[in-house]
Amino acid sequence: MDWSPLLISMKTAIAATIITFFLGVFAAQKVMKLKGRLVWFLDGLFTLPLVLPPTVAGFFLLVLFGKHGPLGQLLSRVGIQIVFKWSATVIAAVVIAFPLMYRSAKAAFEQVDMNLIFAARTLGMSDIRIFWKITMPLALPGVISGGILAFARALGEFGATLMIAGNIPKVTQTMPVAIYMAVQGSRMDRAVIWVALIVIISFIVIFFMNYLPNRKRKFGIKEGKK
Template sequence: MKVDWSPLIISLKTAFLATFITFVIGIIASYFMSNYKGKYKGLIDGLFTLPLVLPPTVVGFFLLLVVGKNGVVGKFLLQFDITIIFSWWATVISATVVAFPMMYRTSRAAFEQIDVNMISAARTLGLSEWKIFYKIAIPLAWPGIIAGIVLSFARALGEFGATLMIAGNIPGRTQTMPVAIFFAVEGGDMSKAMMWVLIITVISIAMILILNYWSEVQQRIIGKRWK
């Protein structure tokens, strides 16, 4: 039996890119919110966390309103003959949106546990906010950031509802492993569905083990630097 491996390739490309985007945006947003004391903190935090509590189909619907042909972003991109809906970029966008709260919540908790006296001392010594961010805050919050990366990757890899709504099920283009599993079960091909289930499970476990090991190594390195 000839197996089409495109769902595996598409899922990995999507998950890695979505995880990278959530990593960059997530740690910036979480660091900002850990220091923000304004009256809109609760509202902003709620908006950042919203994709975590909303059903994936609702997230997909909102994404359709934004990036669809009649959406604000969709109409703008159409002027350049660019369509996001039912493209690979749609899978990346949906995976990024649903994975972002994982990175944000975990990183924010890690940043909030940093001793404020260390940050104050760094400011007293004349360090800029940027240097405090990447030389002090990120190393100290690294275990939490690693946990956020793991959770974000797992969430992006397993995204289904929003992906199906804005990217569809186009073999070789937008069909990810979760989508392939759903349609394999719908078509009664349980052996094919089981194959994708096993693959996605093995990949998720492997990523957790690798990143946990990397986190331990980084912690040892950071510990030696601070001695």
């Protein structure tokens, strides 16, 4: 039994979650500061991968990073190839998981009491300090939930990954791709193993999604009482 799809999937999901976490928090913070039609445009653009079929998102990535694509040609000049490499699985996972992180972070930031922010500004605190000292700690449960959801989505990504990364054993073959190929090859025993692993990991992810934010809230309440 080749366990490389498990390792590739976990590495991809972890890398994609780290990238998506910082991008999602940054994008949510910047969009909240904007006004007018630009907010609606950016919000729709950042949410678009959530509603598009993964194969369509994968097609756009293939056009961008392909041999004749604008980014593909630019990267090829410095000897970097994305398509059919492990980095392609990460890019696909980031694009598909980003909307979940972005919307979760944005919703969490919107629930922060603006009176606290206004009070901090009157005391002379800078925007950066307000974000790290007030906004982020109060929004942390929602941000953590978004990160966990992004991890789960990155772990289960299939369509965009298959389009831009393909199915190369020990290189780009993730667990969802391995399931598809096992079923196509009538190797149901292997498909069952990969399905069971994804179900177990997904259940653990759901547990942490419910447990960690609640623990953070309880910890904050206890600290407040002290």
